[in-house]
Amino acid sequence: MFAALRGEVKLAGRSCGECKFTGACDSLARVDGLLQAREPGPWTRSVSASDLEAYERCPAQWYMEREVHLPRVEEGNQALLRGLAVHRWIAHAHARGVPCSIADLPNPADLGRLATVAGGIIDPADYELAYPFLRSHLETCPLRAGQVGSLTAEKTIYAYDGVADAVIATKADSYWLAGDTLVMREIKTVQVQPEVDDDQIFSTFLAVAWDLVALEAGLSRHHGADHGEVQLEVLSPDSAVVHTYTTRDAALMRMARGRVRRLARQWISDQQWNPLPGPGCSRCSVRRWCGVRDEYESSVGSRVTLGAASGSSPAIP
Template sequence: MAALDSVEFGEVELEEAVARAVSRTRSPLHAGAAAWVQHACLSYLKASAELERELKGIELRPERSPRVVQGTSPVEHRILTTWGRWYVSADGTVREFRRVRISRHSEAEAPSTLAAAFVVAAGRRAAGKVYRDLPIELFPEDSPAERIRVVEVLLGSDASPGVLIDAPPDEIERAYRERARPVAIDLVAGGSQLPGRDCGECKLRPGCGGLPRAPGLLGVSGRGTHPRTWSVTTGRLYELCPAQAHFQDLRLLGRRDGDNPAIRRGVAVHEWLRVAHGRPSAKACSLDDLPDPDSGDIGLADDLMTVAEYRSVRPFLLGHLQVCPLDDPALVTGVRPEPMMAVRDPDADVVVVAEPDLIRRVDGQVVYREQKTASRPLEVSGAEALRRFPQLALAVCLVAAGVFESTTVAEDTTIGGLVELEVMTPVSAAVLTFDASDPEVLATAREIVAGYAREWHRDTEFRATPGDWCAVCPAARWCPDKASTGGRTLVVDGMVIDVETGEVLEVRGTPSNRAAALAAEVSEPDAGHDDAFSY
């Protein structure tokens, strides 16, 4: 934002503006992050020119001051604002708010979008410091607006800016009060503690009773240089390129533009399973849930995917019926599809994040399941499966540490439970099971997790390690160290991967961590690639 301010208000050339902004940061920026700033500013200015052409003669000028809506009661003072860039026409009748994202547009009907539009329509420009003063001094009201626009600019994509809202103020205020204000009231009121990705940045983290603790979970020594957040995705990216893991931690990667068939298939199957397993009845999946795609009724899939997508994934889901986790003669309780898990390892001062595909209890024992799709059966088992899919190793460690138990578990106590890997192919499905209380399984799992976390935990430089994997890296658009790549297949440490389909074509010997990381990056959805500007 500082660089864009210099361009728009100081008429400074972009390159100089970026150099100034980068030089004024509290600590030196990673070279790749500095390159991203330049890329992001270029993307924004390109989008601005496109928006100017679209408005056809209406000239918008930038505003320095954000708008706020504030109100006071006998017990509190409330302020509503939004972060982005502000514009207004010369006569004040057109106001435009631009918010930035990395790679994907928000929904126009999302409460956050309606709230932003309401601030543009009803808010006044702040004369004081928005995040310091209370109440905030406001400039006198200027000309009443007749047209309100909320636009999103993608900084990590070639997509055109998205006009989410373009409407008169009264229409916007009505939509806000009906659909967004109730959400805002609930947010202010608060609720129960729900651990997740944001725990890593929360100042209440060390003493929070809602964040489970698992001392020694990562198996690393020392607390590192600062509090961090780690997931299997972090570990895998670090194996490929420490710089890419750093960019992910900064949330600069966004989502890939060109998802391949394996990723699209995986997303569709996971969405269907999430809905099916989340039904209040917790009923097992059955053939009745998977009607013929030519019948005119595609059942649960109707709100999730197109008929063509359903036709392509139905064979995988038919295989799932053979191994549905809810189809069990034992007592199945506590079914939670795709819960977000966050656990603090106080020894390392790291919040560890995981997203199981399904958690359930079978006769009281916790069972953690991961689900994968593949074009053919995976010929892996035992320790090889834990190494190929390190999320299974982390799952074993989480179950053994007792983080799913309702009461605090004493340190050095191993809790029983199972971890499952379900692999669905077009013709069948199979489940691999790991006992978290088995000493050999647990030792292997701990070794794998520590292997992925150890070097990352003490790294402060995150140097780039360019290679063939740059071909599938979301940062390749702007990374100054990217390698030149080409070809449809990648061969890394004995693993042959088809980049276009996302399929692993061949595995020669035991795959290295780096090969397994690349296979996951190519074939799995972008778990953990959050947007730096999520709303």
């Protein structure tokens, strides 16, 4: 109790963005220049790759969800539920420090064994959705390689960019040391394995660029590694593909820094957070708080009506 009163325990977290001591706190890894800002923002903020993705879709939605925390109305779907179930199960399995095996995956119909193996961490209906994806993961489980040291699953790493005055949150699905390399792995689930190469995957998922820049800016060094590597594991019901990227690839790092810089500079200087009406408005979790929530649908309806009246085909938005 006395330690709590004296404030001797420092615990890094998202709330660090509201702390007056952030810039001098030694519980945060240093990643100066990660956001590549020219100058600090108007106040200390916290930011992650998912924040920048949300901001790119709609600054107003990001502000209402992440900054002022207005109540949301979430609409669940199978893709979301299976993704959450896959991540939860794999994190639980990796925490044991042993490779994932078929013995860890009871048949979804065997509810009694499911409760024993999973320890109640996952709903049986969600496990049934995740089951084929988890079977695909067995061949790409990082613990099978035998060169993994101190694997950590589903833990957010908090750092501080002193140039941008921003708290950086990076949450890989797992990370570990392999020799002098700090490896961060992200996991995505898809119904059908896409026929794409590493470059297309890099362009699709901001998390890859974000993790690479974070590793280069200081996370590798903070964990005693010489350089970093990002792996994106794409799981489908019948296969698993791991796309690998390294901070030693100079051309790749230029692209990664450029992508983060473009979004981060817009985000850090924005104080208006104007909405961007679009197709996503109908699924927005904070649409009831937005004054232009129906603007996009109204504009599409007007174009369809106009096209029908003129005898032409409806306009494609």
